Amino acid sequence: MLTLKTSDTDFEAKFARVVNGRRESGADTARTVSEILTKVRDRGDEALAEMTARYDGYHLTDDESWRIGPEACHAAFAALDPVLREALELAADRIRAYHTDQLPGDRDFTDTAGVRLGARWRAVDAAGLYVPGGRAAYPSSLLMNAIPAKVAGVERLAVVTPTPKGAVNPLVLAAAHLVGIEEIWRVGGAQAIGALAYGTRRIKPVDVITGPGNAYVAEAKRQLYGVVGIDMVAGPSEILVIADSKNDPDWIAADLLSQAEHDPTSQSILITDDPAFAEQVEDRIDVQCSMLSTQRTARKSWDDHGVMLIVSDFAEAPALANRLAAEHVELAIDDPEAMFAELRHAGSVFLGRYTPEAVGDYVAGPNHVLPTGRRARFASGLSVLDFMKRTSFISMDRAALGKIGPAAIALAEAEGLPAHAHSVKVRLS
Amino acid sequence: MLTLKTSDTDFEAKFARVVNGRRESGADTARTVSEILTKVRDRGDEALAEMTARYDGYHLTDDESWRIGPEACHAAFAALDPVLREALELAADRIRAYHTDQLPGDRDFTDTAGVRLGARWRAVDAAGLYVPGGRAAYPSSLLMNAIPAKVAGVERLAVVTPTPKGAVNPLVLAAAHLVGIEEIWRVGGAQAIGALAYGTRRIKPVDVITGPGNAYVAEAKRQLYGVVGIDMVAGPSEILVIADSKNDPDWIAADLLSQAEHDPTSQSILITDDPAFAEQVEDRIDVQCSMLSTQRTARKSWDDHGVMLIVSDFAEAPALANRLAAEHVELAIDDPEAMFAELRHAGSVFLGRYTPEAVGDYVAGPNHVLPTGRRARFASGLSVLDFMKRTSFISMDRAALGKIGPAAIALAEAEGLPAHAHSVKVRLS
Numbered sequence: 001m002l003t004l005k006t007s008d009t010d011f012e013a014k015f016a017r018v019v020n021g022r023r024e025s026g027a028d029t030a031r032t033v034s035e036i037l038t039k040v041r042d043r044g045d046e047a048l049a050e051m052t053a054r055y056d057g058y059h060l061t062d063d064e065s066w067r068i069g070p071e072a073c074h075a076a077f078a079a080l081d082p083v084l085r086e087a088l089e090l091a092a093d094r095i096r097a098y099h100t101d102q103l104p105g106d107r108d109f110t111d112t113a114g115v116r117l118g119a120r121w122r123a124v125d126a127a128g129l130y131v132p133g134g135r136a137a138y139p140s141s142l143l144m145n146a147i148p149a150k151v152a153g154v155e156r157l158a159v160v161t162p163t164p165k166g167a168v169n170p171l172v173l174a175a176a177h178l179v180g181i182e183e184i185w186r187v188g189g190a191q192a193i194g195a196l197a198y199g200t201r202r203i204k205p206v207d208v209i210t211g212p213g214n215a216y217v218a219e220a221k222r223q224l225y226g227v228v229g230i231d232m233v234a235g236p237s238e239i240l241v242i243a244d245s246k247n248d249p250d251w252i253a254a255d256l257l258s259q260a261e262h263d264p265t266s267q268s269i270l271i272t273d274d275p276a277f278a279e280q281v282e283d284r285i286d287v288q289c290s291m292l293s294t295q296r297t298a299r300k301s302w303d304d305h306g307v308m309l310i311v312s313d314f315a316e317a318p319a320l321a322n323r324l325a326a327e328h329v330e331l332a333i334d335d336p337e338a339m340f341a342e343l344r345h346a347g348s349v350f351l352g353r354y355t356p357e358a359v360g361d362y363v364a365g366p367n368h369v370l371p372t373g374r375r376a377r378f379a380s381g382l383s384v385l386d387f388m389k390r391t392s393f394i395s396m397d398r399a400a401l402g403k404i405g406p407a408a409i410a411l412a413e414a415e416g417l418p419a420h421a422h423s424v425k426v427r428l429s
Numbered sequence: 430m431l432t433l434k435t436s437d438t439d440f441e442a443k444f445a446r447v448v449n450g451r452r453e454s455g456a457d458t459a460r461t462v463s464e465i466l467t468k469v470r471d472r473g474d475e476a477l478a479e480m481t482a483r484y485d486g487y488h489l490t491d492d493e494s495w496r497i498g499p500e501a502c503h504a505a506f507a508a509l510d511p512v513l514r515e516a517l518e519l520a521a522d523r524i525r526a527y528h529t530d531q532l533p534g535d536r537d538f539t540d541t542a543g544v545r546l547g548a549r550w551r552a553v554d555a556a557g558l559y560v561p562g563g564r565a566a567y568p569s570s571l572l573m574n575a576i577p578a579k580v581a582g583v584e585r586l587a588v589v590t591p592t593p594k595g596a597v598n599p600l601v602l603a604a605a606h607l608v609g610i611e612e613i614w615r616v617g618g619a620q621a622i623g624a625l626a627y628g629t630r631r632i633k634p635v636d637v638i639t640g641p642g643n644a645y646v647a648e649a650k651r652q653l654y655g656v657v658g659i660d661m662v663a664g665p666s667e668i669l670v671i672a673d674s675k676n677d678p679d680w681i682a683a684d685l686l687s688q689a690e691h692d693p694t695s696q697s698i699l700i701t702d703d704p705a706f707a708e709q710v711e712d713r714i715d716v717q718c719s720m721l722s723t724q725r726t727a728r729k730s731w732d733d734h735g736v737m738l739i740v741s742d743f744a745e746a747p748a749l750a751n752r753l754a755a756e757h758v759e760l761a762i763d764d765p766e767a768m769f770a771e772l773r774h775a776g777s778v779f780l781g782r783y784t785p786e787a788v789g790d791y792v793a794g795p796n797h798v799l800p801t802g803r804r805a806r807f808a809s810g811l812s813v814l815d816f817m818k819r820t821s822f823i824s825m826d827r828a829a830l831g832k833i834g835p836a837a838i839a840l841a842e843a844e845g846l847p848a849h850a851h852s853v854k855v856r857l858s
Contacts, residue, residue, distance in 0.1 A: 084843055087836035094833070098546060101536065109530075116780075117527060117794055122773055124807045138844050171843055207807040225654055226662035229807035233655035254852035261848040292847050340822065344551055351545075351824035354856055358849040359823065359830065362837040365546055366821035378553045378636040378658035380819035390809035392795035393769065394788065395780035401788065404523070407516035408791040414513055414600055415567050418721050419690040420787040423683035427783055 001306035003278070006316050018269075018307055019323050019374070033190045033219040040194030045201050051191045056133075057165045058186060066202060068161075068168060068184040076173035085174075091363045092143055092178055098365030099151045102384050114400035119392045123153035124229070126204070127387055128196035129181075130211030131172055133162035133188055139175035140361060144368050144382065145211045146179045152387035157181055158206055160196060162188020188213075190220035197224040208387055212369070229389075231382050235373035236265035239357055240326035240346075242317050243270065244333050245277035247353060253284035255330060258358050260301035261294035267305040269324065271317050278308045318342035325376040328357045347376045401427060430735035432707070435745050447698075447736055448752050448803070462619045462648040469623030474630050480620045485562075486594045487615060495631060497590075497597060497613040505602035514603075520792045521572055521607055527794030528580045531813050543829035548821045552582035553658070555633070556816055557625035558610075559640030560601055562591035562617055568604035569790060573797050573811065574640045575608045581816035586610055587635055589625060591617020617642075619649035626653040637816055641798070658818075660811050664802035665694035668786055669755035669775075671746050672699065673762050674706035676782060682713035684759055687787050689730035690723035696734040698753065700746050707737045747771035754805040757786045776805045830856060 004014050039047040049060040060066050080088070108118035127149045131142055142159070149157055159176065161168075163186045176184060185203055187195060193213075199205030208229040209221055221230040239259035243252045256268040272278050285302060289295050311317055318339060321329060325345035333339060336351040343349060347370030350357050361368045369382035396404075405424040412420035433443050468476040478489040489495050509517070537547035556578045560571055571588070578586055588605065590597075592615045605613060614632055616624060622642075628634030637658040638650055650659040668688035672681045685697040701707050714731060718724050740746055747768060750758060754774035762768060765780040772778060776799030779786050790797045798811035825833075834853040841849035 083839050087839040087843075090833065090836045091840060097540070101538075102548070107530065111523075111526070111794075115793060119531075119795070125773070140840055140844065222655055226651055226804070229804075248855075251852070251855055254848060254855050257848035258846070258852045261846055288848070288851065292851075293845065294847060298848060336824070343820070344554070345818075346820050349820055349822040351822060352826070354827050354830045355823055355825045356830075356852040356856060358841060358852045359825065359834060359837045361849060362840045363833045364544060364823045364825075365540075366548070366823060370821075371818075375655070375658075376818065376820070378818055381821055383819070385814075389774075389800075389805065389807055390812070391772070391775050391778055391805070392799075392810055393778040393780060394784055394793045394795060395765070396784045396788065396793075397781070398783050401783045401785075404519065404792045405788060407519045408788045410512050410516040411520060411569055411791045412787060414516075415569065416722065417687070417690055417787075418723060419683060419686035419717070419727060420790060422717065422721075423680070423687045423785040423787045426677075426680055426683050427785060 001282070001302055001308065003308040003310065005310040007312050015309075015320070029215050029219045030223070033216055033223060036190040037194040037220060037223060040191050040200070041198045048187050048191055048195055048200065051189065052187055055189055056162045058163055060186065066186060068173065068186060070177070070182050072168075073173040073177035073181070073184070076170040077177040079170065080174050087363070088139065088143075088175060088178055091140065092147060094363055094365040095143055095147045096151060099148045099367070099384050103151065104385065104388070113403045114397065115404065116395040117393070119390050121388050121390050123155070123388050124207040125154070126156035126158065126206040127154045128206035128209040129157060129159045130192065130209065130213050130217055131159055131161040132213050132217075133164050133167070133169070137169040137172055139171040140368065141212055142172055142175040143179060146181060148367065148382060148384045149387045150179060152384040154387050156206070157183065158196065158203065159184040160187050160192035162186070162192070190216045193217055193220035193224060197228045210369070210382060210386060229386070231369060231386050232371050232375055232379045234369070236267065237262050237372055238267040238269070238326050239328040239330065240269045240271065240321060240324055241330040242314070242321065242333060242339065243272050243277075243330070244314070245272065245274040246334070247277075247332050249277060249280035249284045250288070251353070251356070252281050252332065253288055255356050256281070256302070256306070257285060257288055257292065257298050258356070259328070260306065261292060261298040262301070264297055264300040264304065266301045267307070268302060269307040269309060269326070271309045271311060271320060273311050273314055275310050278310060282308070314339070321346065325374040327370045327372045327376065328360070330355070330357055345376045347371045347381055398427070430711070430731055430737065432737040432739065434739040436741050444738075444749070458644050458648045459652070462645055462652060465619040466623040466649060466652060469620050469629070470627045477616050477620055477624055477629065480618065481616055484618055485591045487592055489615065495615060497602065497615060499606070499611050501597075502602040502606035502610070502613070505599040506606035508599065509603050516792070517568065517572070517604060517607055520569065521576060523792055523794040524572055524576045525580060528577045528796070528813050532580065533814065533817070542832045543826065544833065545824040546822070548819050550817050550819050552584070552817050553636040554583070555585035555587065555635040556583045557635035557638040558586060558588045559621065559638065559642050559646055560588055560590040561642050561646075562593050562596070562598070566598040566601055568600040569797065570641055571601055571604040572608060575610060577796065577811060577813045578816045579608060581813040583816050585635070586612065587625065587632065588613040589616050589621035591615070591621070619645040622646055622649035622653060626657045639798070639811060639815060658815070660798060660815050661800050661804055661808045663798070665696065666691050666801055667696040667698070667755050668757040668759065669698045669700065669750055669753055670759040671743070671750065671762060671768065672701050672706075672759070673743070674701065674703040675763070676706075676761050678706060678709035678713045679717070680782070680785070681761065682710050682717050684785050685710070685731070685735070686714060686717055686721065686727050687785070688757070689735065690721060690727040691730070693726055693729040693733065695730045696736070697731060698736040698738060698755070700738045700740060700749060702740050702743055704739050707739060711737070743768070750775065754803040756799045756801045756805065757789070759784070759786055774805045776800045776810055827856070
């Protein structure tokens, strides 16, 4: 853990290192992924079966072995503890409501020149959803990816998920049942992303791929961007908590640890104006950490990447927060609204002392797939828009063309494109 | 040029080759671009100067030599022919109006559980705009990229453009003046994209890069996706004209040629139900082509990539059009509205006989930067959204947390994330 004070003379240099610190994978991953994708493109299912045997210790043989059927998902859902089932249903309902409200409106109007203009939104035909196995096999991720796609109107949703040595996560299957997913393939890693993008004999290609994954999955999506649409390239997760000393240090410690327990590469940052409060939080982190089943991960994340930023005045905080452009920002201060107005770059903001980030991960409604690694400077969280595209349209009669056509002729000729000019002229002559 | 009839027995195989035909660059470009980007990242301005000397024959030496100043742009604008100036102004006004109407609304509401939820849109801080030199140095492209950024509220707009042997395009400078661009750098190619993404001593990094370019520029944007935001990866341009025999073949020939004259890799496709009409169009293409100053390009594009698709009935057309997912689609038929309703995938649609695609390139208002190479399946034209990002937010009091918090606790515990659960529990105990 690193403690920085804005009053230190070397603060800027040290803070710049925090801002520019990369916790992401590099060139080796890119090369490996490129090779995997080529194999899948060239040899399809055969390459998938080889790699799934090698990496997941799972053998894809007969038709049955490739897929997890709706019956298995239904059984997993039926076997859920009722408390958990209700929690999943509440989460799904709230996520659905928030994303339905997000649906974009079409436009269609005729302007004063008599030109009819507009834009029409449509869902993509098919979306692929990656669901990790192992450490990050979260049913909440399945809800957060599948529900926006369903709300957008996507007709085909194909899930890919690794099943190491055949193991499946019943909670994920239950969530798949809840949102009505019928196509689940037992493949994972970069090879699964390749199969969704290029298509194989068994797996039809999709138009958009979303969902979290390890560094190989993220790199595969990056390399296939353009062949398919993807959600934002995702890196390790992060939280920035801006908290004054009126907070219970226990609450703030819990919030920082909730990010740290995700992964050793996660990052938790506290901005406060009171060094004594920072020390209390640090003490509570030590105490709470020792009680967590995830303590090894949380401890490593906090030790390696945790940061305490001590400001002289909270007026300094927005500028620092904007440079960090964090995925999650908690404002546990008296007037969160005023500070929120000054934040330009953040994935999602949690206002006030009773809004811990974890509610956003599960049940609040907004998407928990958010831009990481300072990408909130230019990117947004997952939404129905990621599963839709817009077609603009133009309609004119002769009178309207007569009004604006001559300007098009002048510009086309000036750009040295005579056929462009002619296509207007020929209709006006 | 290729003629296909849906009634031919081998139609499906031949059409599939048209759909899957790639007119884009491959692995060699990727490697070269990767090397260029590494040089720019590691050696900044020095690498830019070296490559600009080598590729553009232009020497970047003193401060003056790096930039084109606002005075030069103002002078170019002042020197414009009045007809051209009015055409540029009409185009800018119409593009501005269409894109202003596109600005997304913020959301802020409190639901029945007492949870306040919302989303807030903000512009990115800085956008970089690539403007090609040479063949495709179009002032219209500058308007189509810069105006949405300005409308979105982007504060800094940096233009990069190659100036081979020092040559600048006065029309582009005039357009830059018209839209109020003050930062223009005389660098181009993949190296210019690298400079905008990584930043150099002279050129500050930007958050989003848009604008057309050659295969190297497109590949550089693709490789830097995630470091910065980019507009869709762009390939060669294309048009699909769906026209019945009631059209004047001269008009349709002109529309097909207006696409073909862009580049030898452009593609023009006609769908009609009348073989005799197709032959008339082909004749008119030959006649018109011989009169074009762009005939060499247009001829090569039409010969190499042109397609005539003869359908037995126009009812077959929407399915074919959806598979082609073309950048531009003209519907020169009696009831364009009915066919438009069946189109799922298209960048922009031009309805009726008096709406030639060229008006969309210049003055109609919608953006002319559109998804190519079947990417309309999942991507949209450039819009103000490409220069903005959305921050979601959540605000709760103790009562609201009491209502939805327990479900978050149940899900966090089921996912094996105890610190997540604790951060909610500690506030409710």
